[in-house]
Structure formats: structure tokens, C-alpha cells
Amino acid sequence: MALTILQIVGAVAVVILVLLMIPIMLRLRRTIGEVGEIVADSRPQAITLLKKAQSTLDSVNRELESIEEITEETQVLMEKAGDASAAVEKAIKSPLSRMGLITAGVAAAGFAAKRRLSRDLSAKR
DSSP: OHHHHHHHHHHHHHHHHHHHHHHHHHHHHHHHHHHHHHHHHHHHHHHHHHHHHHHHHHHHHHHHHHHHHHHHHHHHHHHHHHHHHHHHHHHHHHHHHHHHHHHHHHHHHHHHHHHHHHHHHHHHO
């Protein structure tokens, strides 16, 4: 008897739950339908946006390639400027160092001659 009562209560509970779920399921069906309409309406806009994004990415890639070319050309110019600077430095340094050596030699010879003259004059006195 108790088992029969429990079965009846269980069956009534299931029926009540099903009845409570019906409005929820109807709202859910309406919501899913509205979401489907929104997706269908936004599909052409999404395709347009994706095409524009692809166009923008292509443009950015072209600009990056241009920047890369400019960077490579700048690097080549910097290397050439460094080579030119080294050549100018070598061209200026070489005659100046020779001139410095000649001047130092002349100065040393002058000091030696002055010393010799000083000794000669001291020895004559």
C-alpha cells in the first residue's frame, strides 16, 4: 500500500514537473528562433566585414614589405657610409701621420743641432 502511494506521488510529481517545463521550453524555442534570425541577418554583414578585414591585412602586408625594403636599403647605405668614413679617415690620417713623423724628425734634428752648437760654443769658451 505504501509502495502504491509512493508510485502515485512520483507520477504526480513527474506530471507537475512536465507541466512546469512546458512554458520554459516554449520560451526557449522562441529564443532559439530569434537567435537563428539574428544569425541569418548578420551573416551578410559578417561576410562583408571579413572581406574588409582581408583587404586591410593585405594592405598592411604590402606596407610591411615596403618597410622591410626601406630598412634593407638603409642598412646598405649605412654600410657604404661607414666604408666611406673609413676611407676618408685613412686618407686624412696617412698624410698627417707622415707629416707628424717628418715634423718630429726635423724637431729632433733641430734639438740635436742646437745641443751640438751649445757644446761647441761651450767648448770654445
